[in-house]
Amino acid sequence: MPVNLDIVIDTAEYEVDMKSGLDTMQGISDATRMIGETLLLGKVPERITAKSSIRTTLKKTFKGSYGLSFRLDVLDEEPRKELRRIGNSVFTELMGYFMKEALYIETHDPSDKAQKVLDKLGDNAEDLIKQLRLSVMKNVHEVAIKFDYDVSVKYRKSFEERIPLARFTKDTVHAVQATKTDERLNLMASIRRFNTNTGNGRLQLEGEEETVAFGFRVNYRDVDFAMKKKFSENLDKNNGIEVERWDYLELVANPIRLLDGRVVKYLVVGFIDA
Incomplete structure (x- = not known):
């Protein structure tokens, strides 16, 4: 076929x-x-x-x-x-x-x-x-x-x-032409999509309207279970509710940038507990 x-x-x-x-x-x-x-x-x-x-x-x-x-x-x-x-x-x-x-x-x-x-x-x-x-x-x-x-x-x-x-x-x-950098950013982000088997997804920064791709800096199999759970819980909690009521995660991530400086993906290093 x-x-x-x-x-x-x-x-x-x-x-x-x-x-x-x-x-x-x-x-x-x-x-x-x-x-x-x-x-x-x-x-x-x-x-x-x-x-x-x-x-x-x-x-x-x-x-x-x-x-x-x-x-x-x-x-x-x-x-x-x-x-x-x-x-x-x-x-x-x-x-x-x-x-x-x-x-x-x-x-x-x-x-x-x-x-x-x-x-x-x-x-x-x-x-x-x-x-x-x-x-x-x-x-x-x-x-x-x-x-x-x-x-x-x-x-x-x-x-x-x-x-x-x-x-x-x-x-x-x-x-x-996008390049990965060692620059570290602190982000306030809501998880809008997350594949629990591959570790890929989309996040939305606080105050922004567009989503951006994200993944993890290390192989997904090496990501701590507690971190994986944090992402899936945030996605579940914010699904179907008004943006004003969203919960956000404070993340540490390396950006992947285009030549003009725009970020097309974040590689998550960890998160900061409130």
Whole structure:
């Protein structure tokens, strides 16, 4: 059961610079295969090789901006069984999730089925996100960087139905250049989303309207249980109540900043008891 996908480059002409276009398509192919190997083989690949049973195959081009169809092929029986178990819809939902997380973009809450797959991945989920950021996402953005064309990836569920998974623009490319610092900040934050199996989530600083991604400075498996519980309790307590009544945690964290100084993620070091 191959997964059929489309790449769409938003250009008024039905053409694109060959070098940049190929780099972008290679980046999307590598991201797709990397996510596929992690979900179906249970390990995060350090690099993509020709020996893998998870492959991408070019199919055809189409009009309406510059479009290219491709598919994810699974050659061995065991990963095929895993794909059938997960299902194409959940697999592609997780494709979009990991591509966005690699760019610090806020995502919708995963479906129950997708959440179960994420929970099973544990630390591999964060390892995959880090691996995608190393080089793959830089290649994905080549067309956006050099020609200011947006690029999107879509799941072709049927001939008529195409579901957007992720969009790459001259703005999202800044996330690739984000850097982790040793700067330590004290934050007053409310936890708005928290995955108790991976340690990733979103927090909202007191007085701010937007959420920001957060994780932990150390591997999540090494985080003290009392700290994990503190985060989940804050999320539960503040869910469904007015912002004026929220409780906040005082956290110590290292920021990950864009070149312009904006923070896209906080790596929590600890919290301060009141």
